[in-house]
Amino acid sequence: MVTRKEVCDAADRIRARDASPGGVKERVSVRSVRKEVGRGSFGDIARELGHWRKDANYHPVIERADLPEALQSRLTTLGKELLEQARIEATRERLADFADVERRREECDRIVAEAADRVDALEERVTRLQSELDRSGGVRASVTGMPAAPGLADPPVGPRTQMGVFVDTLYGLKLAQEAEDYWNRVREAVKATLVRRGPLAVHPLLKALPTSLKAEGERVGFPLTEAWLRYRLVQMSRDGEGLTLVDHRFGVVEAQGEEAELAGLEGSPEEQAAAMGRRAFWVQFLRQVHDLLVEKGALGSEDILSGLDGDLVRATRAFQEITPRLLRKKLRQRIGDGRPFAEVGDELFEAVVGDGPWDGESPTSVYAPQPGRRSA
Structure with a gap:
């Protein structure tokens, strides 16, 4: 066995x-040292040679270049400094990644907390409504929808009690309709803001929305917060409702041109409409209605249907066959949503005219912003 001194x-x-x-x-290697000593195992020599390398500050690449001793020392020091700097940069990058992950986690926790608060508020409202219904004596169903077993002392359900149940039901439907109408206005305001200012993150987008819209959210029980707005906009982007999400910034999807046209697809009108999808089809349908009203002026729902292309009208059967009554309902709904239509006279509708053809989606404030025009 060789010694360390050897x-x-x-x-x-x-x-x-x-x-x-x-x-x-x-x-200086294990093999060259063993050859020099003439005996010993490679394992024993490697163990002792490791101690020697550390004590002698041995760097074979620099020494084999046969450089001056001062330069060798400087290169050794520089190499150590570069290695240490590389370690510092790698550690700094890992810490930055960790901080980013932590920030995202905190943001998700904040969203979950706000969503939980909103759920608690909705559950409290449901509980109040259920209590009102129970006091009226006309409802025997719990919130889960399971019928409660009638008791022997159940009060009779008379006309007055039934009227109370009917009023409470209408009140619940009114609240749901108010919430849906409010979100439709928020959605249109968001799209109009994105069209005007380009892609935005949630915080500046929320600040850009009208103050009156935020106040209305408080009134209908849907406070307009960053977490709630981000949740709804992410849903819209995933469901293909005209928004995109890239690097935490929301933007408006540009029109797809001929790819969304009914005439560019194969099959019957109904099959073509089904291939387009419900939303894309009704966007095209209302765009054709708008073009017809721009050309012909104010028309009733029956005249509008007779003036449209027959294949387009037949294609509505893929979703809900259009009738004069249904068309009036859709146009009035679009007017309420701020689309460029107006109802004049006795069930007559006309188009609000902008600078060019309407894209089927933009609100009046974007399509026809000039002062003095009719506002739907």
Whole structure:
């Protein structure tokens, strides 16, 4: 078994030798040391040679270049500094990634907390409504919809009690309709803002929305917060409702042109409409209605249907066959949503005219912003 002194002496002798003419300096290695000593196992020599390398500050690549000693020392120091700087940068990058993950986690926790608060508020409202219905004596169903077993002392349900149940039901439907109408106005305001200012993150987008819209949200029980707005907009982007989400910024999807046209698809009108999808089809349908009203002026619902292309009218059967009554309902709904239509006279409808053809989606404030025009 070789001793540490033997290994260190052999390593020092190898290191002190000059390079042969035209050659390179011999490297101090386990193999060269064993050859120098003449005996010993590679494992024993490797263990002792490791101690020698550390004590002698041995760097074979620099020494074999046969550089001056001062330059060798400087290169060694520089190498250590570069290695340490690389470690610092790698650590800093990992810390930055960790901080970003932590920030995202906190943001998600905040969204979940606001959603939980909203759920608690809705559950409290449902509980109040259920209590009102129970006091009226006309409802025997719990919130889950399971019928309650009638008791022997159940009060009779008379006309007055039935009227109370009917009023409470209408009140619940009124609240649901108010919430849906409010979200439709928020959605249109968001699209109008994005069209005007380009892609935005949730915070500046919320600040850009009208103050009156935020106040209305408080009134109908839907406070307009960043978390709630982000949740609804992410849903819209995933469901293909005209928004995109790239790098935490929301934008408006540009029109797809001929790819969304009914005439560009194969099959019957109903099959073509089904291939387009419900939303894309009704966008095209209302765009054709708008173009017809721009050309013909104010028309009734029956005249509008007779003036449209027959294949377009038949294609509505893929979703809900259009009738004069249904068309009036859709146009009035679009007017309420701020689309460029107006109802004049006795069930007559006309188009609000802008600078060019309407795209089927933009609200009046975007399509016809000039002062003095009719506002739907």
